[in-house]
Amino acid sequence: MATLKDVADRASVSMSTAYQSLIGAAEVDSQTQAAVKAAADSLNYELNITIRDVAAYAGVSVTTVSYVINNSPLIKPATRQRVRNAIRDLDYHPNTTARNLKANETRMIGYAWHVAEDPIRRNPLLDLFLFELAQCAEAHGYHILTFTQSNRSGTKPYETLINTNRVDGFILSDVTYEDPRIGYLIERKVPFATYGKANGKWDFPYVDVDGKRGIQLAVEHLIARGHERIGLISWPPGLRIGDIRTQGYLDAMKQNGITVPESWIAYSANTMEHAAEAAQRILTNRPKPTAIVCANDIMAFGAKRYVESLGLEIGTDVALTGYDDTPVAELIGLTSVRQPIAAIANRVIDLLMAEMNRQRPADHTIMLEPSLIIRESSANFRRG
Amino acid sequence: MATLKDVADRASVSMSTAYQSLIGAAEVDSQTQAAVKAAADSLNYELNITIRDVAAYAGVSVTTVSYVINNSPLIKPATRQRVRNAIRDLDYHPNTTARNLKANETRMIGYAWHVAEDPIRRNPLLDLFLFELAQCAEAHGYHILTFTQSNRSGTKPYETLINTNRVDGFILSDVTYEDPRIGYLIERKVPFATYGKANGKWDFPYVDVDGKRGIQLAVEHLIARGHERIGLISWPPGLRIGDIRTQGYLDAMKQNGITVPESWIAYSANTMEHAAEAAQRILTNRPKPTAIVCANDIMAFGAKRYVESLGLEIGTDVALTGYDDTPVAELIGLTSVRQPIAAIANRVIDLLMAEMNRQRPADHTIMLEPSLIIRESSANFRRG
């Protein structure tokens, strides 16, 4: 392949003129432009500025240009300036692929989220999380490659991406207790960091949010508002996240000296209908509970439906809290526990960056605090 | 850098044994393993199977291996099989970066969505859309690079990605009337396809959903249910998408011989509060409208709030329809217009693939049909 210099030489113009001509700049008269274009054609040259063009333009070697690009302190200021000017004049941008080949890296981070067949198990916070993730990654010179992963695909998509050198590392979310991806990535020695903790047997960097604390915030808020008979709707025992939230409720109640009869707790599948039934079971207690804490926003929504079907008012007759602070919580004025999405993304990227530099910090398991967003659903308690 | 063959020679074992030893296979006795590892160490070799290792293992040249990888018909079946075995035995995977450098492509597609400061303008369907996008791209051997783009960033992020050879093309969504990204990409001759139409002056491939038709579906459904006095809540005129939906309503009413007084139409900003006020304005008409069509789900939610505050029942006293079929619509039983997300993603990727092969089909502007998801909010009409 010919270079820009070859074209310039053949057309008997400066490299600058050749470049200007090829980009069709108005500064160059049309006759010269035509001559240069003819020269380029005859050499079968297509405009594509490389490090060699910059070197030729600046009258230095490619090494020098490379050093300038990479901010090496070796280069004399005058030379550096000359190269910088060349880079500017030719609008040069280093080719990432070539760099990556040389460095054997991609500066790409793989991320997949779960798409369940169950439509209710969607990912309402994906837009926020992914945006933050991408932003943090970009701040470190990386980009996010989003790929697909069905429920049954296991480690396959990860394998492929690693084997074809598509990514340097991964961010995982929706981590399960015995997540096969974690074992696999550890074995393959591929850097990764997760949002969510696993079983504790593996040692790997993760960020988690204190789910116990989240529920405690909700319970304590209700107690402060004067509630004492507080029910709980949560997932049936066995699910890590559900167990943690249930425990948070039990702990908070105990700490406040409230004895919880079994009938204040109702387990529910993750649908409005089941949650509505769960609310019904709780509210048949006498005396009737005045508040219900829910393990997520969907369940809270179901509970709300049931309460309103009784002709009672949410926030006044029965207080309600959710979890996750999904858009629906804002919409229906539901007090909900918010996870610090931006902070999670930041920290998990930080952890991954450390992994990729093969320097795992001592504190590579990070626990973040949730916060309670108070809305109308728990605002005004009319003491019965 | 030494090759696997060098290591095998130094340890006086076969390449197969050398490979097995280095991956720590149980089949190789520990003494041999140690010897091979020592040889690798002394050569400063790190296991990394390249096309040259495969060639050496199969006793052919790299050219032959390359041909096999790329399914060239030139290779004799026996040779092909030998190479295939070598690839299998060494678990070889071609390095994508090297291929990309050679081919001057990345097999990456850039995609960014809008993240507005306004939290209500979130992207509740991103999880679906992005998943479908990634899936279709992967079927073509491409991956999605998600990057960030604030409201004010204009074409900058696109520029950077192009200049650094990060992507081969783009998918755009949230396209505005005079979207600067479109002009820029056309000028730079970078392949792209959009979800959403622009002003019509530019010629580029896009997929759009017939918004007029969507509203018509809603109106016709309501009329079929016996409604005649049907109001509309939409964005104030001037927004492309809003204007289309408003027009859909006007057309459908006209086609059904219903004259629409101005007071049946209320414009609203995209919040529940404004939509509630809009609903109020509509419902002060006498005789009172029995149904309200909304330009999106958020507005429908606001309208629902107002209707219920009147002690009226949605679906029985006042029918309501939304648009977008966001998760909230399902949750509250809102009849809503659904865009065919999977089909959109499929078609837009198809269009982009064609662009990247520099072969734009004649039908490169595609209009897809929405569908109406009927739920309780328009289910039972009690004729006044």
Next chain:
DNA sequence: TTGAAAGCGCTAACAC
């Protein structure tokens, strides 16, 4: 039908 070798654009050891 297969192989030798040039080269994609870049980095960095080594030489001067």
Next chain:
DNA sequence: GTGTTAGCGCTTTCAA
């Protein structure tokens, strides 16, 4: 401080 040059792993022309 700067230049020469050998690769990174792959594809592909040209030759045999």
